[in-house]
Amino acid sequence: MPVTDWTDADLAAAAALRDRALKGTSAYEHVSSLVTEVGPRLAGSAGDEAAVRWAMNRLGKLGFTGVRTQDVLVPRWIRGTTEVTLLGPAPQPLVAATLGGSIGTAEEGIEAGVIEFDSLASLSTGQASDIKNKIVFINERMERTRDGEGYGKVVKNRVQGASVAANLGAVAVVIRSVGTSDERFAHTGRMVYDVSAPRIPAFSLSNPDADVLSRQLKTNKQTRLRVKSSAREMPSTWSANVIGEIPGTDRAGEIVLLGAHLDSWDLGQGALDDGAGVAIVVEAARLISRMDRKPSRTVRVVLFANEEFGLSGAKEYARLIGEEHAKHVLAMEADTGIGPVIRLETQVAPESLGAIEKMRKAMEPLVIDSGVNTASGGADLGPLRALGVPVLDPVLDATLYFDVHHTMNDTLAKVDAKTLDQTVAAYAVAAYLAATKQGDFGRLSPVPFDR
């Protein structure tokens, strides 16, 4: 009788693995250790270096094999100090963050009138005569959704706002934070300058501070802001991807990849972004290593350098593996917080969808919906997917994620151990089944990777 996908013994082992994870894992302890012993770890910083050492030590101690690094060139942006002040009879300091990659200002800062727009689209159609020499304020609120879809709709304000405003003569741009919380934290994140536009400094305001500015503008069109930043770009420097493996048995040359990123923004502790992801993939692989029934394929954990500032770790990984990409049977990433997993999306060969459905059934007590087969798989998997590697994309509940994402408030206090265990269970089952499956998940059509 031909075996399709998995034997009953494979599926029973996966179920036992799942139940083992639900009894309690060490995932919380991994995050706690990372944020306590290292803390913030912006690409290229001392914290980033410490994180690489932390990861090698941890993977080594947990019994991973082939623990190694890949050197990765990363940008080195320094935030310096940020001051945004609402001028008036009593100048009022606003809680703000300089956006990642922004230039700084001269020491005395920039003082100017403010013009408000409700979106990047309305800014784009603004009049240069109204905008010239002003500070542009893009005041668009991110919507809270379960799968974080609201983020994609407004993050372009952060990425493109400065250059769109600069092309219309603005001297600086200030955006409402791309985040859902009404706590007073400003949301940072990467912005990008168009080569054709003048470079102007870019800031975000916390939601309550965007409210203050907007209310001021309603009663006083002459409202002025002063913005100051000592942000600067240093020469690029070196960081590293950290890799460790749970070796396969009869098909050890084939790889199931579990990815997360080791770097974080500098403002918070990087507990959710992406300490949680690191913990999920490390712990899922560790639990697999403890099984009696070993996986046929190798489970490779890759902790990518520099996701936040241009994905250079992910690009370098895809470059360095060369033709080995063809041996990557499936790739999964964890980079949207602690979970739980609510849906299983994929981008695999259509003939593998039956296997994906069996995989989902193996997770059944976790209550995970089926999803589309057009998933991206996550930022760090982009270069691999472009090479044709199929991806499994567990969608994590992100209802609260964007309350703290990219803010000072991304701390261990937001990590719930039980939820993390549920997510580990789903990742472990998926990785184990991918590593034991008869046959693969097909290949995707290669496309150029242009991010």
Next chain:
Amino acid sequence: MPVTDWTDADLAAAAALRDRALKGTSAYEHVSSLVTEVGPRLAGSAGDEAAVRWAMNRLGKLGFTGVRTQDVLVPRWIRGTTEVTLLGPAPQPLVAATLGGSIGTAEEGIEAGVIEFDSLASLSTGQASDIKNKIVFINERMERTRDGEGYGKVVKNRVQGASVAANLGAVAVVIRSVGTSDERFAHTGRMVYDVSAPRIPAFSLSNPDADVLSRQLKTNKQTRLRVKSSAREMPSTWSANVIGEIPGTDRAGEIVLLGAHLDSWDLGQGALDDGAGVAIVVEAARLISRMDRKPSRTVRVVLFANEEFGLSGAKEYARLIGEEHAKHVLAMEADTGIGPVIRLETQVAPESLGAIEKMRKAMEPLVIDSGVNTASGGADLGPLRALGVPVLDPVLDATLYFDVHHTMNDTLAKVDAKTLDQTVAAYAVAAYLAATKQGDFGRLSPVPFDR
């Protein structure tokens, strides 16, 4: 037939006043205006000056009579910059606040080992040999309660911690924030130096940052901190109490006092502390001024200067009124956020408790419990109570208040307009009934005021 306390017409007017308030008031708009047009207003700062002007303009515009100021001398403490860094392989910045009144450090800061205590009591019994040249960390968590009782239990860490630690040879003190939130905000507030103790700088850490430090100390007793502050004391300066009245009819010389404080801490917007209180008492009085049936006694709103830094506004008010204190029939303060009112406490002559119960019945749809007759009435009423003025103390629901109190996160986003209306309704009914009551609420035994 003799009238006891109130006529039916008085009670009917009070009920109509209550229902009018519950339909919606301008209280939210008062807070919004104060935090938008003024913002933070630490005693003696430019914001404090702007707040005095704001209050005079607002009371004038709302039709209060006798709008005036009383000059008040206030301390002028400058926070400057604060840096607390957890030293280690990758130094980790901790979210901290310099405590109000603390001295600063030399420019290079203070770097030392850390010794942790779970309370001020255990610090007090610590060994000088263990503590000498260390930074003392008092790690006691405030308990969340409905009436804010948890605050009183731990606030002594903030007030007395520095001098207790200094007497044992510590070089600085760092306390867990006196607040209930796990968001990453440090709680400021006043600390006081004993004259007999060396002066050392004092800081608070946000709860998540206190967690990081405590976890570090568990695995590494050699953990070191660097603390830096440019805090300094300037010469005392002038601020002002702002007073406005709704004049009484036949007993206009007798006064029902409604108090709140105009100053705030510098870190937040002072929306809850005490913008909400200002709005509650101003709006309660304004609604009374709009009634057809005028109160017999004068309702006097006093917006006190400098509650936060030593109560000099309250003390000066009590001094300046001289013998007029005997004409103060009842005093009420609002200084614990937006409400709702959950209980009616008092300190009045026992024979007036029947009238207080009738007052509570007049608020009935608001669901307010009766309370003790040993209430303090609030910080700004201390000097008046010491002179014998009876107080009514509406206890506000403070379950969430200490999440934001004295932090950067005290913003308008935390003000719910409907809740504020309910609180205004209770204050308006109480003030109106006090101002129409036949007979008074007795007098308290005068005591020395020593805060």
